[in-house]
Amino acid sequence: MHYGVVYLLKRTIIMDKSKKNVLLINPLENKPKRYEMYPSGALVLIGTMLHNLGHNVKIIHMLADKVGTIRLKNIISTFKPDVVGITINTFQTKSAKEISKIIKEVNKNILVVVGGPHPSALKLKIFEDFPCVDVVVVGEGEHIFLEIVEGKELEEIKGICYKSKIGQPRMNEPRPMAEDLDYIPLPNLDLVDFNKKKFVGAEPVGAQPTMYIMASRGCPFHCIFCNKSVWGNTARFRKPELVIEEIKWLHEKYGVKEIFFQDDTFNLNRKWAEQIFNLIIENNLSKDIIYKTPFRANEKLVDKELLQLAKEAGFWLIFYGVESGNQEMLDRMRKGLTVREIKRAFELTHSVGLKTIGSFIIGLPGENERTIEDTYNLWKELRPYVSGYSCAIPFPDTEFEKIVIEKKHLLVTNYDKYSLGVCVVRTDDLTKEDLEYYKRKISNKMNVIDIKRKLIHIIANREYFKEKIIDGFKNPKSIIRRFKSLCRLQI
Numbered sequence: 001m002h003y004g005v006v007y008l009l010k011r012t013i014i015m016d017k018s019k020k021n022v023l024l025i026n027p028l029e030n031k032p033k034r035y036e037m038y039p040s041g042a043l044v045l046i047g048t049m050l051h052n053l054g055h056n057v058k059i060i061h062m063l064a065d066k067v068g069t070i071r072l073k074n075i076i077s078t079f080k081p082d083v084v085g086i087t088i089n090t091f092q093t094k095s096a097k098e099i100s101k102i103i104k105e106v107n108k109n110i111l112v113v114v115g116g117p118h119p120s121a122l123k124l125k126i127f128e129d130f131p132c133v134d135v136v137v138v139g140e141g142e143h144i145f146l147e148i149v150e151g152k153e154l155e156e157i158k159g160i161c162y163k164s165k166i167g168q169p170r171m172n173e174p175r176p177m178a179e180d181l182d183y184i185p186l187p188n189l190d191l192v193d194f195n196k197k198k199f200v201g202a203e204p205v206g207a208q209p210t211m212y213i214m215a216s217r218g219c220p221f222h223c224i225f226c227n228k229s230v231w232g233n234t235a236r237f238r239k240p241e242l243v244i245e246e247i248k249w250l251h252e253k254y255g256v257k258e259i260f261f262q263d264d265t266f267n268l269n270r271k272w273a274e275q276i277f278n279l280i281i282e283n284n285l286s287k288d289i290i291y292k293t294p295f296r297a298n299e300k301l302v303d304k305e306l307l308q309l310a311k312e313a314g315f316w317l318i319f320y321g322v323e324s325g326n327q328e329m330l331d332r333m334r335k336g337l338t339v340r341e342i343k344r345a346f347e348l349t350h351s352v353g354l355k356t357i358g359s360f361i362i363g364l365p366g367e368n369e370r371t372i373e374d375t376y377n378l379w380k381e382l383r384p385y386v387s388g389y390s391c392a393i394p395f396p397d398t399e400f401e402k403i404v405i406e407k408k409h410l411l412v413t414n415y416d417k418y419s420l421g422v423c424v425v426r427t428d429d430l431t432k433e434d435l436e437y438y439k440r441k442i443s444n445k446m447n448v449i450d451i452k453r454k455l456i457h458i459i460a461n462r463e464y465f466k467e468k469i470i471d472g473f474k475n476p477k478s479i480i481r482r483f484k485s486l487c488r489l490q491i
Contacts, residue, residue, distance in 0.1 A: 019054055019056055020055045020056070020082045021055075021056045021079055021081045021082050021083075022047075022050055022055050022056065022057050022058070022081060022082065022083050022084075022085065023059075023060065023079060023081035023083070023084045023085070024040075024046060024047050024057065024058070024059045024085045024086075024087075025043075025059075025060045025084065025086045025099055026040040026059075026060065026061045026063075026087055026092075027062055027087075027088065027095035027096040027099055028063055028092065028094075028095035029063075029095070030091050030092065030093060030094045030095070030415075030416055030417065030418060030419045031091070031419035031420070031421070031422065032063070033063060035063070035064075035200050036063045036064035036198060036199050036200070037200060037201055037202045038201065038202070038211065038212050039059075039061060039064075039189065039194065039199055040059075040061065040087050041212070041262070042087045042115065042116065042141060042142075043059050043085070043192075044059070044187045044189065044192060045142055045184065045185075046141065046142050046145050046146075047059050047191045048185050048186075048187055048191065049142055049146060049185060050146065050149060052188075053146070055149065057191060058075070058191075059191045060072070061198070062095060062099075064192075064198040064199060065193075065198070069098070069102065072099065072102055073105075076102070076106045076107070076110070077106055082110070082111065082149075083110070083111045083149055084103050084111070084113065085113045085114075086099055086100065086113070086114045086115075087114075088116045088117075088118045088119055089116055089117050089118055090117065090118045090227070090415055090418050091418060091419050091420060092118070093118060093129065093415045093416050093418070096114065096130070097129065097130055100112050100114070100130055100132040101132050104132045111134050111148070112135070113134065113135040113136075113137060113148060114130065114133050114135070114136055115138075115141040115144075116141075116230065117227045117229050117230050118396065119136045119138070120139055120229035121227055121396040121397035121398075122136075122396050122397070123136065123138055123161050123171060124136075124161050124169050124171050126161070127161070127163070129415070134162060134163055135148060135154065135161070135162045135163075136161040136162070137159065137160055138159050138161065138174065138175075138229075139159055139174070139175060139229065139230055139232070140159075140177060140178055140231070143178070144157060144158075144159045144160060148160075155170075155172065157172060158173055158174065158175035158176075159173075159174055160172050177217075177218070177236070178236070179236060180236075181216075181236055181237070182238065182242060184238065184242075186246055186249045187249075187250075189253075194209070194254055195209075195254060195255070197209065199211075201258065202260055203386070204317065204386050205258060206290045206292070206316050206317065207257035207258040207289075207290055209254065209255055209258075210257070210258040210260065211256045211258075211259060211260070212261070212262040213243065213246055213247070213259055213260075213261055213262065214261075215237070215238050215243045215261055215263055215266070215276065216235060216236060216238065216263045216264070217231040217236050218232050218233060218234045218235040218236055218264065219235060219264035219265055219268075220234070220268070221334075221335075221336050222334045222336070223333055223334055223336075224332075224333050224334050224364070224365075224398060224403070225333060225364060225393070225395070225398060225399075225400040226395075226398065227395040227396070227397070229397060231264070235264075235269070237272050240272065240275040240276045243276055243279075244276070244280065244283055247280070247285055248283070251285070251289055256289065257288060257289055257290065258289065258290050258292070259289060259292075260291075260293070261291065261294075262294075263293065264294065265294060265295070265296045265301075266293040266294055266295060267295045267296060267301050268296065270301070273306070274306070276313075277310055277312070278309070278313075280314060281313050285314070286312070286313050286314025289314060290314050290315070290316050291310075291316070292316060293310075293317075293318065294319040294320070295318050295319065296320075296321075297320050297322070297337055297342045297345035298336070298337060298341055299341050299344060302345050302348065302349075303348065304348050304351065304352060307348055307349055307354060310354065311352050311353055311354055315354065316354065316355060317354065317356070317357060317385070318349050318354050318355070318357070319356075319357040319359070320342070320345060320346065320349075320356060320357065320358055320359070320384075321335075321359050322342055322359060322360055322378070322382070323335060323360060323361045323364075324360065324361065324364070324371060324374070324375050324378075325339060325360075325371075325375035325376070325377060325378025325379065326339075326370070326371040326374040326375060328366060328371070329364060329366055329367065329371050329374075329375075332366045333361075333364050342382070343378075343381065343382065355385035355386075356382070356384045356386075357384055357385065358379065358382055358384035358386075358387050358388070359387075359388040359389075360375055360387065360388065360389045361389075361390060361391075361392050362375075362389065362390070362435055362438060362439045362442075363391050363392035363423060363425050363426075363427065363435045364392045364427075365400070365403050365407070365409075365427060366428070367427045367429070367430060368427065368428075368429035368430060369429070369438075372442070375442075376442050376445075379442075389446055390420060390421065390439075391421060391423040391424075391425075391435065391436075391439055392425060393418060393422075393424065394424070394425060396415070404425050409425050409427065409428075410425055411424055411425060411426060412424035423435050423436050
């Protein structure tokens with residue numbers, strides 16, 4: 001029996017000994033996207049655990065489910081939730097704020113609970129921007145949210161901020177991180193209508209349907225730009241056998257053909273990673289499923305033997321957070337990595353036949369024309385299959401945010417204006433306009449090369465190519481839009 005089921009069987013107390021109606025919502029982003037990549041892992045986990053305990057659960061992804069303001073009001077009115085949970089990252093603040101307001105307009109007695117990286121970082125401050133929120137979950141939220149739904153007195157729940165009966169915000173003592181992750185149940189993707197193809201996956205996609213797994217939590221590294229308010233600095237790992245069970249579950253029940261391991265650093269614990277690779281091979285789970293995952297590029301963590309084993313297990317793509325091609329910049333951001341190690345990792349990865357994603361950041365403290373040129377030159381040398389070049393975002397309560405505030409380099413303080421691709425800072429040497437210019441210039445060059453490589457990959461993958469052609473006929477506007485974006489690229 002799965003450990004998650006055993007855990008849920010042990011939890012026999014349900015709030016007021018009755019079922020509750022629980023609505024879980026994933027808001028839109030501040031700068032709306034065209035599609036949703038994956039269902040929210042937090043909402044699926046919490047929803048699955050609540051559903052297994054007998055509660056009535058409804059999960060809404062505002063984008064994927066095409067839910068607007070009017071429809072949301074109707075859902076709240078008809079479903080009559082006792083508790084509404086909203087997951088929020090810093091790119092979702094505007095929509096989340098509107099959602100919390102709508103909930104209270106429909107019924108002021110509904111308990112509104114928020115969680116995720118943004119509220120976890122801001123804690124009590126969240127009430128300043130979100131007056132309609134009742135409770136803030138800080139950190140890992142599943143056990144906390146279950147206690148809230150079960151009706152435990154708020155002052156007794158560790159890891160929350162809440163409005164007291166007199167309206168004053170209070171913060172309880174923190175909740176320790178879960179050391180053992182074996183309670184995590186197999187995800188009930190029926191709660192998000194997964195088979196209706198509402199989620200397209202993270203590009204590049206090697207096969208459809210695609211889904212992700214988090215096999216570990218936490219990262220011990222100290223990059224100044226990273227928000228670790230939920231998973232923390234301590235890495236914890238699920239039992240490899242349970243990870244394999246989830247792979248089988250996703251493939252057999254939902255037909256998943258590609259799995260993205262969305263861990264912070266999959267190769268942090270070599271013995272554990274090798275166990276998963278070997279179990280995939282032993283269970284013949286690389287026959288009909290392919291995989292992709294993030295790796296650290298540190299010499300102590302990646303070598304040819306590990307990469308060859310990953311290749312044998314069906315992995316086709318490795319993600320590396322490169323960030324910069326300038327060693328001084330890497331040191332300033334506390335990346336714990338050298339340019340030499342990055343070059344070595346890409347060379348080894350390509351040598352065994354694995355493709356790579358390289359992510360790069362512009363605008364961190366110390367950035368100037370020379371460091372940007374070093375990054376561009378490193379990108380040309382690395383030759384990643386896909387590249388990402390984004391503006392540095394000072395997420396709340398990060399070292400990066402503290403630095404730009406102290407230097408008066410933070411140009412936008414309204415989180416509602418934060419989104420991927422938007423520049424909200426400057427550096428000692430470069431203005432916001434300078435950073436935007438270099439970002440656009442280099443991104444265009446990267447995109448031209450990436451598109452060529454993607455086209456070759458799509459055409460080589462006949463089944464995926466067929467799906468893209470069919471999608472194109474169903475949605476011709478998407479083809480026109482992509483063609484126009486190609487025409488706008490300037491080398």
